[in-house]
Amino acid sequence: MARRETPAAGPGSRALIVDVIRSAAAISRVELADLTGLTQPSISNIVRDLIADGIIHEVGSTGSIRGKPRTLIAIKPANRFGIGFHLGPDTVTCVAVDLTGGVVGREVVPRQPVDRLAGQFDDFTAGLDLPRSRIEGLAIVAPTPYPGSAETADPHTLRAELADRLGLPVMVENDAAAAALGEFWSRRVSREQAFGCVYLGTGIGAGFVFGGALFRGASFDAGELGHLSIHYDGRPCPCGNRGCVERYASMAAVVADAGVSLDGSATTSSAYDALARAAVNGDQAAFEVLDRAAGHLAVAATSMVNLLDLGRVVLTGPGVALAGSIYARRLRAHLERTAHSRQRHAVLVELSAQPRDAASIGAAALVVQASVAPGHTPGPARMVRT
Numbered sequence: 180m181a182r183r184e185t186p187a188a189g190p191g192s193r194a195l196i197v198d199v200i201r202s203a204a205a206i207s208r209v210e211l212a213d214l215t216g217l218t219q220p221s222i223s224n225i226v227r228d229l230i231a232d233g234i235i236h237e238v239g240s241t242g243s244i245r246g247k248p249r250t251l252i253a254i255k256p257a258n259r260f261g262i263g264f265h266l267g268p269d270t271v272t273c274v275a276v277d278l279t280g281g282v283v284g285r286e287v288v289p290r291q292p293v294d295r296l297a298g299q300f301d302d303f304t305a306g307l308d309l310p311r312s313r314i315e316g317l318a319i320v321a322p323t324p325y326p327g328s329a330e331t332a333d334p335h336t337l338r339a340e341l342a343d344r345l346g347l348p349v350m351v352e353n354d355a356a357a358a359a360l361g362e363f364w365s366r367r368v369s370r371e372q373a374f375g376c377v378y379l380g381t382g383i384g385a386g387f388v389f390g391g392a393l394f395r396g397a398s399f400d401a402g403e404l405g406h407l408s409i410h411y412d413g414r415p416c417p418c419g420n421r422g423c424v425e426r427y428a429s430m431a432a433v434v435a436d437a438g439v440s441l442d443g444s445a446t447t448s449s450a451y452d453a454l455a456r457a458a459v460n461g462d463q464a465a466f467e468v469l470d471r472a473a474g475h476l477a478v479a480a481t482s483m484v485n486l487l488d489l490g491r492v493v494l495t496g497p498g499v500a501l502a503g504s505i506y507a508r509r510l511r512a513h514l515e516r517t518a519h520s521r522q523r524h525a526v527l528v529e530l531s532a533q534p535r536d537a538a539s540i541g542a543a544a545l546v547v548q549a550s551v552a553p554g555h556t557p558g559p560a561r562m563v564r565t
């Protein structure tokens with residue numbers, strides 16, 4: 180990598196160094212200086228503080244071509260934890276991650292009134308035997324509601340009440356943005372990479388990480404991929420637009436296109452899972468429905484890649500848990516044929532390793548990033564510390 184202009188050590192330097200150590204897994208101080216452009220004294224000071232804070236540790240040494248062995252440093256995993264709650268339609272998925280983004284605990288409980296969330300936090304962390312002093316905070320994620328639709332709870336009030344009750348920082352984020360940050364953190368994606376995530380959940384969302392930070396837009400609403408129109412005069416959408424890709428490729432749209440009627444105990448997600456399972460097991464009719472949805476999504480996701488010149492995209496969310504290969508194949512093929520950047524660079528398309536839990540893992544990773552790399556904190560409007 181080309182050495183950049185030497186930046187002055189400032190508040191962002193600590194976040195930069197944590198990010199470079201995270202993406203490298205283990206790295207020497209000399210390499211840190213090369214990769215960040217910071218001076219050796221700045222590196223030494225920040226590394227010393229990070230070791231004192233228990234965020235990184237020395238993990239041995241490596242030989243050097245100049246003879247002197249170099250001490251390697253890495254993120255210290257099992258020292259501090261972030262907690263993420265994903266509020267689904269019927270359940271709450273609770274996850275705890277360590278500083279590397281590795282999952283140390285997971286529990287799925289029935290959805291309860293929001294005033295029970297603090298009690299749920301206490302039960303979950305006590306069950307994992309995580310002392311409060313080593314928990315960095317809680318992030319809650321939920322799908323972004325349609326404009327004008329009734330919200331179940333005002334996020335700002337919920338956040339403030341929970342922060343007050345728990346005595347910890349509390350963040351609120353949408354599911355796709357959180358999932359993107361989680362994939363960025365746990366996959367050790369370099370901050371140099373223009374990184375995006377497509378989240379197939381109740382709707383279709385996207386999240387972007389640029390320069391190591393989640394991109395949020397003017398009102399924390401960036402990434403509404405589901406409402407990118409692919410047909411000028413297409414199907415009407417509750418958002419007010421027509422032809423939104425969500426009307427063709429969401430789990431509900433797939434179930435409707437397959438002609439499945441929801442009766443008895445069937446839900447959209449159970450009916451969708453049955454179709455996805457059939458599609459990958461050789462049921463031609465189910466495959467064609469999924470493949471058509473994947474084709475629609477590929478068109479929208481390619482526009483997203485072109486608009487932002489992304490280098491790497493991860494597909495995640497419950498919608499790709501069983502038949503993700505169908506979506507990945509369609510998107511790769513569409514990008515290879517039509518991506519504007521195809522002569523300059525390939526666009527890597529990957530499937531999440533934990534698509535059903537991606538939003539809750541991402542929520543917990545948000546807490547970790549805000550704690551150990553605070554140059555990326557989203558600002559006072561989104562984080563409350565009492």
Ligand SMILES: [Zn+2]
Pocket residue numbers: 405406407416417418419420423425
């Ligand atoms: Zn729409």
